[in-house]
Amino acid sequence: EAGVAQSPRYKIIEKRQSVAFWCNPISGHATLYWYQQILGQGPKLLIQFQNNGVVDDSQLPKDRFSAERLKGVDSTLKIQPAKLEDSAVYLCASSLGFWYNEQFFGPGTRLTVL
Amino acid sequence: KQEVTQIPAALSVPEGENLVLNCSFTDSAIYNLQWFRQDPGKGLTSLLLIQSSQREQTSGRLNASLDKSSGRSTLYIAASQPGDSATYLCAVMGVVEYALNFGKGTSLLVTP
Numbered sequence: 001e002a003g004v005a006q007s008p009r010y011k012i013i014e015k016r017q018s019v020a021f022w023c024n025p026i027s028g029h030a031t032l033y034w035y036q037q038i039l040g041q042g043p044k045l046l047i048q049f050q051n052n053g054v055v056d057d058s059q060l061p062k063d064r065f066s067a068e069r070l071k072g073v074d075s076t077l078k079i080q081p082a083k084l085e086d087s088a089v090y091l092c093a094s095s096l097g098f099w100y101n102e103q104f105f106g107p108g109t110r111l112t113v114l
Numbered sequence: 115k116q117e118v119t120q121i122p123a124a125l126s127v128p129e130g131e132n133l134v135l136n137c138s139f140t141d142s143a144i145y146n147l148q149w150f151r152q153d154p155g156k157g158l159t160s161l162l163l164i165q166s167s168q169r170e171q172t173s174g175r176l177n178a179s180l181d182k183s184s185g186r187s188t189l190y191i192a193a194s195q196p197g198d199s200a201t202y203l204c205a206v207m208g209v210v211e212y213a214l215n216f217g218k219g220t221s222l223l224v225t226p
Contacts, residue, residue, distance in 0.1 A: 004157075006157075033213075033214075040218065041218055042118070042203055042205070042216025042217050042218050042219060043158070043203075043214075043216050044216070045213040045214065048212065048213060055212060056211075056212055056213060091157055091158065093158075102148065102160055102163045103148065103160065103214060104160060105150075105157040105158040105159070105160075106157050107156060107157040108156070108157045110155070
């Protein structure tokens with residue numbers, strides 16, 4: 001069974017530039033999550049989708065971050081414009097459903113903002 | 115808001131030792147608790163998932179327990195190996211917040 005796929009693996013940009021990350025979840029998983037992991041911290045949830053609808057985006061900085069999950073499969077997360085404090089690893093995860101279901105994580109995208 | 119704490123922050127043990135990693139959480143209203151492993155520069159690998167109605171789960175040399183009423187979980191690793199060296203993260207799925215809340219992790223080093 002293929003795992004969660006993410007691209008790119010690494011990205012370096014200047015502040016105020018824009019960047020986009022892509023995620024393809026495990027086939028059949030209805031729930032998709034984007035997390036931000038700052039060095040030395042545990043991951044923090046940014047947004048959660050159930051199929052193509054948003055369940056929770058309360059911690060997403062909506063003035064600069066946006067995410068979509070068209071057709072309820074793969075998803076993109078965008079940052080525009082980027083700030084220095086956005087430097088982090090962006091992790092995508094998926095599960096069959098939420099609450100009782102195990103979450104499976106992709107390898108992440110390491111973003112460096114200069 | 116759910117707070118998850120992991121102790122110790124770092125641990126170094128010689129190969130072959132049994133060890134225990136601790137996780138505590140402030141709100142006992144949870145659906146489940148999940149333990150993950152993270153290798154440097156990599157994503158998270160799920161190790162064990164314990165539902166709120168369960169007391170423990172086992173996988174190979176790993177055993178995780180859950181005491182929901184006291185807000186504690188432990189991950190027991192038997193006969194540690196150098197390949198076990200990684201950061202171990204504990205996360206809880208709360209009833210109120212539909213999200214996994216993570217601790218900062220325990221960085222484990224197993225020396226040959």
